[in-house]
Amino acid sequence: MPKSIADIRNHAAASLSTDKQQMLEQFLTPMEVAVQAVSLFSESTNPLNILDLGSGSGILSAVTAQHSPSGSTVTAIEQDKQLADLSEAAISQGTDKYEIINESVFDVSIDARFDRVILNPPYKKIKPTYISTDCGQIKVTNLYAAFLVTAIEALAPNGECVAIIPRSWMNGLYFSDLRHFLLEKTSIDAMAVYGSRREHFEDMGILQEIMLLKLSRKTQRKTVTVYQDVSAGTPLIKQDHHDFPIENLVFGKEKIVRIQQQDPRLNQFRTLSENGLWASTGKLVWFRNRDIISEKTTSYPLYWAANQKGLVTVHPVTGTRGQWVSADAENRPILQPAGSFVFVNRFTSKEQHRRIHATYLNNPGLFAADNKLNYIHAGTPRKTVPLQDAVARGLTVWLATTIVDDWYREVSGNTQVNATDLRQLPCPSQDQLAALANLINPTNETDQKTIDETVERFFSWTPRNK
Missing domain, CATH: 3.90.220.20 (DNA methylase specificity domains)
Known part of the structure; x- marks a missing residue:
C-alpha cells in the first residue's frame, strides 16, 4: 500500500479504469487542488466534525483533518469498496477519530451536525430527481447537484462546505432550483475558477470548467471573494482575487451567478x-x-x-x-x-x-x-x-x-x-x-x-x- 496521502490518491487514479471513470464521471482530486480547497475553510481552535461525501481516495478529508485542531473527527462515505479502503489509509494519517461508511451517499441518514463538509462529487447527468429539504423539494439533474444539496443539509449552523464542481450550476434553467436553494440556505463566501480545464486534473482527462465553491450555513455575506484564472500549483492567497458585493454577482429571476461584476457600460440596458x-x-x-x-x-x-x-x-x-x-x-x-x-x-x-x-x-x-x-x-x-x-x-x-x-x-x-x-x-x-x-x-x-x-x-x- 502506498504510504503518503498523495501517493494513495495517485495509486487510486492509476488503478481506476478509463471505462469506469467515464461511466461515473469520477475525477480523483490531486494534492495541489485538495490543499487549495481546504485553504478556503476558516481557521478554528475547537475540534471539528468533518464530512467527506464520496471520499474517493480520501485525500480531501485527510488534508482537512491535517489542518484542523486536535480531536477533530472525520466521517467519510464512499460506495466503492476499493476506494473506501484507500480512504481509510489516507484519513488515518490525518486523525485517529474517523468512520468510513462503504455505502452510497443517498442510502445514508446524515444529521445536520457537521462543521466542515468537503466533496468532489461525480459530475454525471441524471434523470430529473427531487430531493427533500426543509426548503421544500429541490429538482436536480446532475449528481454533483444532488451531492451539494446533501452537503448543505448536513451542515450545522455556521458550518462550512467546500465543493469541487463544474461551473454549470451558475446559469441555466436546469440548475435554477439549486441556485435558489443555495442563496436561501447558505452564504456564498468564495468562488475560485480554474483557468485551465486540464492543468488541475491533468491525469483525469477532465473536460468541464471546474471551480472551488465555499458556502456557509448562515446569512449571506455582503461580499463574495472571487479568484479568477486560478493555477493549481500556487496557494490561493497568493493568486489574484477580489471581493465583490453579492448583489453585483447575482441577477435575474433565475438567480444567475457571475464570476465578476458586470461591465458598467451594460448597466444602462x-x-x-x-x-x-x-x-x-x-x-x-x-x-x-x-x-x-x-x-x-x-x-x-x-x-x-x-x-x-x-x-x-x-x-x-x-x-x-x-x-x-x-x-x-x-x-x-x-x-x-x-x-x-x-x-x-x-x-x-x-x-x-x-x-x-x-x-x-x-x-x-x-x-x-x-x-x-x-x-x-x-x-x-x-x-x-x-x-x-x-x-x-x-x-x-x-x-x-x-x-x-x-x-x-x-x-x-x-x-x-x-x-x-x-x-x-x-x-x-x-x-x-x-x-x-x-x-x-x-x-x-x-x-x-x-x-x-x-x-x-x-x-x-x-x-x-x-
Missing part, C-alpha cells in the same frame, strides 16, 4: 426579454424527422448551425445534412413563420473566437430550424412572432460585440449557449437596435473591429483598452 424579445430553441429534432428531410429542393428550407456564415444565415449550403423539409412538415409542429429572426448557435467550443455566434435571417416563407439553434423573435414561449427587419439586423450586430461575448463567458462556464441565459442578456431597446442597423449591416465578412468600434460610437463609449 434592460434584459433581452424585458425589451420584448424572446429566445427559443429550434423545433426540428432531426432523428424524429428524418423521413421529411431532403437534400433535394422540396417545400421548405431547413436551417442548421452549418448555415451560419459570418453574421448572416445562408441557404442552401453543401456538405451537411439535407437543406429542405417536405410538405409533410405542415402536419408537424416544426415550421416557423416567414420574416426576420436572429439565430444563435447553441453549441460552441471553449476555444472558439465567439461563444455567442449570432446570424441574421430574413426568410420569405415558412421554414424549419434545427434544435441545435436558438432563435430570437418578438413573441412569447407559445407563439413565434418575427422581428422587425431592422431590429433583427441590429440585434445580430449587438450579439456579435466583444462586450456581449465577454458578458456571456463571465456568466457561463458551459460551452452550450442556452435560451434562458440569452433572455437575461443586457440588450438595447428595439428602437436602439433598429437605429444601430442603419450604421452597420451584418454580412459574412463584417470584422470584429468594425463591429466593436461602431457600437462604441453609437453609445458614445470610451473604448476600455484606450
Whole structure:
C-alpha cells in the first residue's frame, strides 16, 4: 500500500479504469487542488466534525483533518469498496477519530451536525430527481447537484462546505432550483475558477470548467471573494482575487451567478426579454424527422448551425445534412413563420473566437430550424412572432460585440449557449437596435473591429483598452 496521502490518491487514479471513470464521471482530486480547497475553510481552535461525501481516495478529508485542531473527527462515505479502503489509509494519517461508511451517499441518514463538509462529487447527468429539504423539494439533474444539496443539509449552523464542481450550476434553467436553494440556505463566501480545464486534473482527462465553491450555513455575506484564472500549483492567497458585493454577482429571476461584476457600460440596458424579445430553441429534432428531410429542393428550407456564415444565415449550403423539409412538415409542429429572426448557435467550443455566434435571417416563407439553434423573435414561449427587419439586423450586430461575448463567458462556464441565459442578456431597446442597423449591416465578412468600434460610437463609449 502506498504510504503518503498523495501517493494513495495517485495509486487510486492509476488503478481506476478509463471505462469506469467515464461511466461515473469520477475525477480523483490531486494534492495541489485538495490543499487549495481546504485553504478556503476558516481557521478554528475547537475540534471539528468533518464530512467527506464520496471520499474517493480520501485525500480531501485527510488534508482537512491535517489542518484542523486536535480531536477533530472525520466521517467519510464512499460506495466503492476499493476506494473506501484507500480512504481509510489516507484519513488515518490525518486523525485517529474517523468512520468510513462503504455505502452510497443517498442510502445514508446524515444529521445536520457537521462543521466542515468537503466533496468532489461525480459530475454525471441524471434523470430529473427531487430531493427533500426543509426548503421544500429541490429538482436536480446532475449528481454533483444532488451531492451539494446533501452537503448543505448536513451542515450545522455556521458550518462550512467546500465543493469541487463544474461551473454549470451558475446559469441555466436546469440548475435554477439549486441556485435558489443555495442563496436561501447558505452564504456564498468564495468562488475560485480554474483557468485551465486540464492543468488541475491533468491525469483525469477532465473536460468541464471546474471551480472551488465555499458556502456557509448562515446569512449571506455582503461580499463574495472571487479568484479568477486560478493555477493549481500556487496557494490561493497568493493568486489574484477580489471581493465583490453579492448583489453585483447575482441577477435575474433565475438567480444567475457571475464570476465578476458586470461591465458598467451594460448597466444602462434592460434584459433581452424585458425589451420584448424572446429566445427559443429550434423545433426540428432531426432523428424524429428524418423521413421529411431532403437534400433535394422540396417545400421548405431547413436551417442548421452549418448555415451560419459570418453574421448572416445562408441557404442552401453543401456538405451537411439535407437543406429542405417536405410538405409533410405542415402536419408537424416544426415550421416557423416567414420574416426576420436572429439565430444563435447553441453549441460552441471553449476555444472558439465567439461563444455567442449570432446570424441574421430574413426568410420569405415558412421554414424549419434545427434544435441545435436558438432563435430570437418578438413573441412569447407559445407563439413565434418575427422581428422587425431592422431590429433583427441590429440585434445580430449587438450579439456579435466583444462586450456581449465577454458578458456571456463571465456568466457561463458551459460551452452550450442556452435560451434562458440569452433572455437575461443586457440588450438595447428595439428602437436602439433598429437605429444601430442603419450604421452597420451584418454580412459574412463584417470584422470584429468594425463591429466593436461602431457600437462604441453609437453609445458614445470610451473604448476600455484606450
